[in-house]
Amino acid sequence: MAEPRSNHSSNGEVMPDDRLAALYREQFRFVWRSLRRLGVAESDLPDAVHDVFLVVHKKLDDYLPRGKVTSWLYAICLRTASDRRRSAARKRELYALPIDELTTGDSTALVERRQALSLVDELLDQLPLEQRVVFTFFELDGMSGEEIAELLQIPIGTVWSRLRLARRCFREAVERLRARDEFRTKPWGARP
Amino acid sequence: MNAPRRWVETDSGARPLERALLRGALDVEAPEGIEERIWARLVALGPVVAAGGAELAGSAAQTSPALKSAASAASAAHATTPSALASGAAKIGVGMIVKSVAVGAIAGTMVLTGYTGIDAALRRGTETPAIGRVDARSTKSPSGGPSKAGSALSIEQAPAGAEPTSTARFAAVRATTSPPAAAPSDVLPSAVSAFAPLPSDQSQPKSKLGEEAQLLRRAREALRRGDLPAASNALDTATHTFPRGALTEEREALSIELLARSGQREAARLRAQTFLRAFPESPYAANVRTITE
Numbered sequence: 001m002a003e004p005r006s007n008h009s010s011n012g013e014v015m016p017d018d019r020l021a022a023l024y025r026e027q028f029r030f031v032w033r034s035l036r037r038l039g040v041a042e043s044d045l046p047d048a049v050h051d052v053f054l055v056v057h058k059k060l061d062d063y064l065p066r067g068k069v070t071s072w073l074y075a076i077c078l079r080t081a082s083d084r085r086r087s088a089a090r091k092r093e094l095y096a097l098p099i100d101e102l103t104t105g106d107s108t109a110l111v112e113r114r115q116a117l118s119l120v121d122e123l124l125d126q127l128p129l130e131q132r133v134v135f136t137f138f139e140l141d142g143m144s145g146e147e148i149a150e151l152l153q154i155p156i157g158t159v160w161s162r163l164r165l166a167r168r169c170f171r172e173a174v175e176r177l178r179a180r181d182e183f184r185t186k187p188w189g190a191r192p
Numbered sequence: 193m194n195a196p197r198r199w200v201e202t203d204s205g206a207r208p209l210e211r212a213l214l215r216g217a218l219d220v221e222a223p224e225g226i227e228e229r230i231w232a233r234l235v236a237l238g239p240v241v242a243a244g245g246a247e248l249a250g251s252a253a254q255t256s257p258a259l260k261s262a263a264s265a266a267s268a269a270h271a272t273t274p275s276a277l278a279s280g281a282a283k284i285g286v287g288m289i290v291k292s293v294a295v296g297a298i299a300g301t302m303v304l305t306g307y308t309g310i311d312a313a314l315r316r317g318t319e320t321p322a323i324g325r326v327d328a329r330s331t332k333s334p335s336g337g338p339s340k341a342g343s344a345l346s347i348e349q350a351p352a353g354a355e356p357t358s359t360a361r362f363a364a365v366r367a368t369t370s371p372p373a374a375a376p377s378d379v380l381p382s383a384v385s386a387f388a389p390l391p392s393d394q395s396q397p398k399s400k401l402g403e404e405a406q407l408l409r410r411a412r413e414a415l416r417r418g419d420l421p422a423a424s425n426a427l428d429t430a431t432h433t434f435p436r437g438a439l440t441e442e443r444e445a446l447s448i449e450l451l452a453r454s455g456q457r458e459a460a461r462l463r464a465q466t467f468l469r470a471f472p473e474s475p476y477a478a479n480v481r482t483i484t485e
Contacts, residue, residue: 024234028227033402036220045222046230053234120217139199140218142401142438160196167199174210 020057027073034074037136038081039125041118051080071151082129119177126173127166134159135166200401201438208473215442219405404430404437411446420454445476452483 031052032045040048055076063072124132133152137143138159145163149156199206200214407430414423427450430443437443444467451460464480471477 024231028230029222032222033220042220046226046233049230050234053230120213123213124217136217139214140220140401142198145195163196171207171210174207174213178209 019060020053023056023060023069023073024053027070030070031073031077033141034077035081037133037141038077038129039121039132040081040084041121044084048080048084051084052076055080067153068150071153074151078129123170123173123177127169131162131166131169134162135170138163198401198438202441202471215439218401218439219409221402221406400434401438404434404439407433408439408442408446411443411450415446415449415453418453420450423450424454441471441474441476444471445474445480448480449483 028049031049035045035048035052036042052073056073059076124136127135134148137148137151138145143151145156145159148159152159197204199211200218202211204211206214407426411423411426411430414420414426423446427443427447430437430439444463448460448464448467451457451463460483464483467474467480468477474480
């Protein structure tokens with residue numbers, strides 16, 4: 001998409017604020033998705049996106065567009081997500097509710113769906129972050145190996161080896177989940 | 193090594209449960225309108241938080257009750273929502289997951305339903321008068337009369353006056369992409385409530401799977417609310433745009449449901465039989481069977 005004209009001052013120079021606004025508009029979805037794939041809970045995403053663009057705002061003047069802008073943004077997302085994952089883990093301990101409160105009442109269906117998504121998160125959380133990122137970008141976002149290599153600035157061979165490791169790790173996590181489920185309830189296959 | 197097949201695709205080597213789980217996590221697109229709300233908050237609250245954190249935010253809140261409510265709404269949503277996700281994940285059963293996948297619940301609506309809380313909180317935040325005032329000030333006069341909220345906002349590391357004007361500029365940038373050319377002062381409020389979906393930006397890395405999932409989500413939501421033409425539209429678009437998409441199975445299941453719901457029972461039944469032959473282990477198989485019985 002072409003840069004809107006209003007983005008430029010009279011001498012043709014791009015103003016920092018305009019750059020921020022333009023960057024926000026162009027890259028919002030990328031930042032949103034990257035943070036999600038990096039394990040930020042969906043309820044935390046607005047705050048996390050907010051944080052990322054605060055950093056962008058501060059650093060924009062010093063930014064030299066050498067590589068792709070997405071690589072730069074992604075590095076900021078990575079730091080923000082790591083911070084948030086740590087604080088989210090603490091918060092979970094503080095605010096954990098008994099399961100009964102979640103599964104009773106009319107909201108059961110809603111809770112089920114939310115639980116299902118958070119289950120996928122739980123599985124992905126068991127992957128080392130570097131593997132998780134490659135895995136989710138490839139398996140869920142449909143990015144090619146080359147695109148991932150460029151974004152993360154790693155060799156393509158590393159992309160594939162991380163994917164291989166991540167798949168193994170994910171498979172094991174699913175197996176553990178099944179085992180846990182079978183232990184707690186009737187065997188899955190025995191259900192009507 | 194050649195590129196492997198993606199696990200969400202059929203015959204990719206993934207086990208059915210793995211595939212079902214991954215498909216459930218495909219669509220993480222932001223709910224409509226949230227982009228504008230985060231931007232509004234970024235402009236209104238951002239520099240205050242950046243400059244000194246809670247204290248400054250607090251003092252801004254004292255002088256401006258509405259800003260306070262925005263800040264607390266944001267933090268309240270932040271504080272309360274993770275709990276549900278946290279304990280839920282530990283207790284859930286695989287059977288329940290597959291059931292959820294099978295009814296087609298996860299793949300789209302999840303993102304939205306899980307989001308309602310903070311979404312509402314953010315909306316409250318951005319629609320408060322004070323933010324409107326900050327916005328009005330910034331859109332009308334960049335040099336700005338020193339309102340109380342303005343004085344709080346000006347305590348920032350960034351170039352003075354940078355933030356207030358950026359709303360207007362952003363609005364201007366936006367106005368070029370949205371069909372009705374709104375007056376600058378109208379842009380933000382209307383953006384918050386009824387902004388048209390943005391055309392996808394070519395500079396962004398495309399997520400084809402995400403797009404396909406989103407189309408199917410639209411179809412599913414339309415089906416849920418009984419808007420059959422809209423569902424048909426979304427499914428047609430999905431079929432044309434992604435004729436060999438990774439989510440053909442989902443699309444087919446939804447198409448069958450659409451046929452059944454629009455009274456074409458026989459067509460639905462025939463297509464369901466084909467579906468069940470092609471995808472006997474599909475998480476949607478049970479659902480497809482009930483439709484045709």
